[in-house]
Amino acid sequence: MSGRLVYLDNNATTPIAPEVREAMMPYLTNLYGNPSSMYSFAGEVADGLKKAQASVAALLGATPEEITFTSCGTESDSTAILSAVRTFPEKRHIITTRVEHPAVKNLCENISLFTGHKYRLTQLKVDEKGMLDLAEYEAALSDDTAIASIMWANNETGVIFPIAEMAKMAKKRGILFHTDAVQAVGKIPIDLASLDIDFLSSSGHKLHAPKGVGVLYVKKRTPFTPFLIGGHQERGRRGGTENVASIIALGKASELAATHIGQENSHVRALRDRLEQGLLARIPKAILNGDKDNRLPNTSNISFEYVEGESILLHMNRQGICASSGSACTSGSLEPSHVLRAMGVPFTAAHGSIRFSLSVYNTQEEIDFVLEALPPIIASLRKLSPFWKEGL
Amino acid sequence: MWEYTDKVQEHFLNPRNVGEIDKPDGVGDVGSLACGDALKLTLKIEGGKIADAKFKTFGCASAIASSSALTEMVIGKSLEEASKITNEDIANYLGGLPKEKMHCSVMGREALEAAIANYKGLVLPMAQGEVVCECFGVTDLEIIRAIKESHLRSVEEITNFTKAGGGCGKCEEKLRAILQKTVQGEVAQPAAADKPKRMTTLQKVKKIEEVLEREIRPVLKKDGGDIELLDVDGDIVTVAMRGACGTCAKSQTTIKEYVEKKLRELVLESLIVEEGRE
Ligand SMILES: Cc1ncc(COP(=O)(O)O)c(C=O)c1O
Ligand code: FES
Numbered sequence: 001m002s003g004r005l006v007y008l009d010n011n012a013t014t015p016i017a018p019e020v021r022e023a024m025m026p027y028l029t030n031l032y033g034n035p036s037s038m039y040s041f042a043g044e045v046a047d048g049l050k051k052a053q054a055s056v057a058a059l060l061g062a063t064p065e066e067i068t069f070t071s072c073g074t075e076s077d078s079t080a081i082l083s084a085v086r087t088f089p090e091k092r093h094i095i096t097t098r099v100e101h102p103a104v105k106n107l108c109e110n111i112s113l114f115t116g117h118k119y120r121l122t123q124l125k126v127d128e129k130g131m132l133d134l135a136e137y138e139a140a141l142s143d144d145t146a147i148a149s150i151m152w153a154n155n156e157t158g159v160i161f162p163i164a165e166m167a168k169m170a171k172k173r174g175i176l177f178h179t180d181a182v183q184a185v186g187k188i189p190i191d192l193a194s195l196d197i198d199f200l201s202s203s204g205h206k207l208h209a210p211k212g213v214g215v216l217y218v219k220k221r222t223p224f225t226p227f228l229i230g231g232h233q234e235r236g237r238r239g240g241t242e243n244v245a246s247i248i249a250l251g252k253a254s255e256l257a258a259t260h261i262g263q264e265n266s267h268v269r270a271l272r273d274r275l276e277q278g279l280l281a282r283i284p285k286a287i288l289n290g291d292k293d294n295r296l297p298n299t300s301n302i303s304f305e306y307v308e309g310e311s312i313l314l315h316m317n318r319q320g321i322c323a324s325s326g327s328a329c330t331s332g333s334l335e336p337s338h339v340l341r342a343m344g345v346p347f348t349a350a351h352g353s354i355r356f357s358l359s360v361y362n363t364q365e366e367i368d369f370v371l372e373a374l375p376p377i378i379a380s381l382r383k384l385s386p387f388w389k390e391g392l
Numbered sequence: 393m394w395e396y397t398d399k400v401q402e403h404f405l406n407p408r409n410v411g412e413i414d415k416p417d418g419v420g421d422v423g424s425l426a427c428g429d430a431l432k433l434t435l436k437i438e439g440g441k442i443a444d445a446k447f448k449t450f451g452c453a454s455a456i457a458s459s460s461a462l463t464e465m466v467i468g469k470s471l472e473e474a475s476k477i478t479n480e481d482i483a484n485y486l487g488g489l490p491k492e493k494m495h496c497s498v499m500g501r502e503a504l505e506a507a508i509a510n511y512k513g514l515v516l517p518m519a520q521g522e523v524v525c526e527c528f529g530v531t532d533l534e535i536i537r538a539i540k541e542s543h544l545r546s547v548e549e550i551t552n553f554t555k556a557g558g559g560c561g562k563c564e565e566k567l568r569a570i571l572q573k574t575v576q577g578e579v580a581q582p583a584a585a586d587k588p589k590r591m592t593t594l595q596k597v598k599k600i601e602e603v604l605e606r607e608i609r610p611v612l613k614k615d616g617g618d619i620e621l622l623d624v625d626g627d628i629v630t631v632a633m634r635g636a637c638g639t640c641a642k643s644q645t646t647i648k649e650y651v652e653k654k655l656r657e658l659v660l661e662s663l664i665v666e667e668g669r670e
Contacts, residue, residue, distance in 0.1 A: 112627070112628055112664060117666065308450060308452050310453060314453050315405075351425070383410065384449055386449065386450055
């Protein structure tokens with residue numbers, strides 16, 4: 001394989017930004033004090049954490065006290081949802097969607113195992129573009145609802161849900177609202193101060209910080225029951241000595257994200273559109289998945305009919321191009337992506353879906369390379385396919 | 393990422409004998425788009441020998457490599473020799489396949505059988521079985537054969553080899569039953585216990601009623617109480633406390649500390665007992 005690497009899988013994870021790495025280095029070397037200790041050597045570390053908290057808060061339009069650091073997006077999701085059901089044990093209904101990340105989906109589907117109680121679960125449907133029906137949501141909200149957990153942006157298609165409106169509708173009924181914003185933070189502007197969101201989850205490694213650090217936003221005055229019980233760290237909201245270097249990194253990454261958000265919507269969006277339009281024009285029987293006008297600026301999910309996703313990825317890999325697929329063979333299960341199936345994407349297309357997800361570090365030259373590389377790959381696999389006929 | 397051998401990768405990147413034979417003597421068409429893999433094998437047969445073989449495959453790298461390997465293996469063989477090729481032979485020819493991908497080699501063998509049967513004008517017995525797994529259209533005969541040929545010992549292995557059970561999971565009980573029957577017929581001892589215990593709702597209800605009657609009611613009755621089973625949904629057991637227990641403020645504790653513990657111990661570890669409101 002040549003040394004070339006074209007990384008178009010930023011919804012899976014992102015490279016650590018050089019500035020971020022630099023900011024965290026001192027905390028991996030000299031500044032090793034425990035932020036809870038009483039001497040000034042450790043005080044410096046505690047100050048670093050405070051600053052990081054403020055940077056994250058600024059990116060989200062929150063106050064620093066509303067920010068708690070966790071070990072990942074998954075922990076933030078679990079903490080928020082379990083907090084709500086433990087705070088209101090008599091409420092036995094949860095609302096979520098059919099297209100959530102497993103971090104929310106699997107928790108909600110198995111919540112009785114963790115709480116010892118039986119719950120009613122509403123998993124909202126999506127239409128063929130991946131959008132929700134707000135009337136269905138409104139009808140589902142009930143006095144028995146402990147929490148509504150709705151993702152802000154979908155990791156597979158990039159489709160953005162009307163979170164501001166949905167949070168408002170929940171608030172009106174006095175229902176707690178959580179959003180998994182792991183894919184949204186840093187890609188679209190978020191101002192929590194003006195919204196009725198009670199809990200928001202985000203994850204460091206999706207915005208150029210390291211893996212293994214996350215954020216849980218809890219709105220001021222929202223009742224909260226912690227998940228990890230232990231010391232007084234994070235003001236008692238999460239026990240455990242802080243993952244200092246990664247938190248510092250996430251602080252720096254948040255500062256960068258705040259300055260890059262304009263670029264996401266200009267540079268990144270332009271590259272994504274160039275890639276998408278180029279592929280759709282060059283490759284017959286290629287279908288865009290997800291609402292074209294309601295998407296993250298960095299994500300494009302395209303189905304290449306009559307070929308299978310894993311085969312496409314392996315050929316791309318040979319040329320150093322990284323992306324992912326919703327095909328059955330890549331998921332480790334035998335069925336294609338639950339997101340595409342919920343949208344009613346036909347099997348013929350779901351098995352051949354490829355997700356491209358870009359970042360500010362991608363270049364036009366890389367996109368043009370992919371535009372040259374992919375059409376012959378699809379053509380050669382279609383030659384092998386018993387379902388493909390020239391001129392289809 | 394899957395771990396593929398060099399040979400799998402090589403066949404995937406440079407598949408042999410791609411295409412369709414013009415006026416073939418035998419055609420084997422297996423799998424479907426919905427299932428995620430499909431193979432069309434065409435054979436040219438001359439003097440009882442496979443003179444040529446070509447394939448078209450929709451599927452992942454191991455499906456393509458298995459098909460390519462298959463054509464290489466059968467060309468030049470007599471029909472008799474070819475029909476002895478097993479899916480293990482195909483996998484071995486490629487230096488092995490990841491276990492989750494064994495169904496790709498099974499698809500190869502099925503296509504070969506179908507093509508030979510088509511040449512001979514026969515109807516394949518396998519397709520005549522009863523469909524057990526609706527999601528992937530797998531019949532009992534296919535499953536029994538895979539169990540015997542590849543010495544499968546768990547439902548998970550059946551899924552790896554035949555795909556049955558890999559979708560909605562509804563057929564799991566049936567697969568377990570087929571496995572047990574087949575294995576018992578094959579070797580004297582029963583199948584190695586796989587995975588934690590699983591029971592159908594009906595089995596659960598019966599067992600729970602039994603334990604309530606034998607163990608729990610007698611104890612509650614001593615205090616002038618009683619218990620009634622209202623519902624079993626998955627692992628959630630709903631009960632109502634009667635008599636003195638029904639009005640006792642401690643009934644919740646009794647349910648969790650006593651009834652649930654007993655049922656977990658004697659019926660199923662994962663049960664959750666709740667008090668039903670009427
Ligand atoms: C929407 C969404 N939620 C949650 C997660 C989980 O985040 P983490 O990997 O930090 O646990 C991801 C990451 O894949 C995601 O895309
Ligand atoms: S019927 Fe077998 S997996 Fe659905």
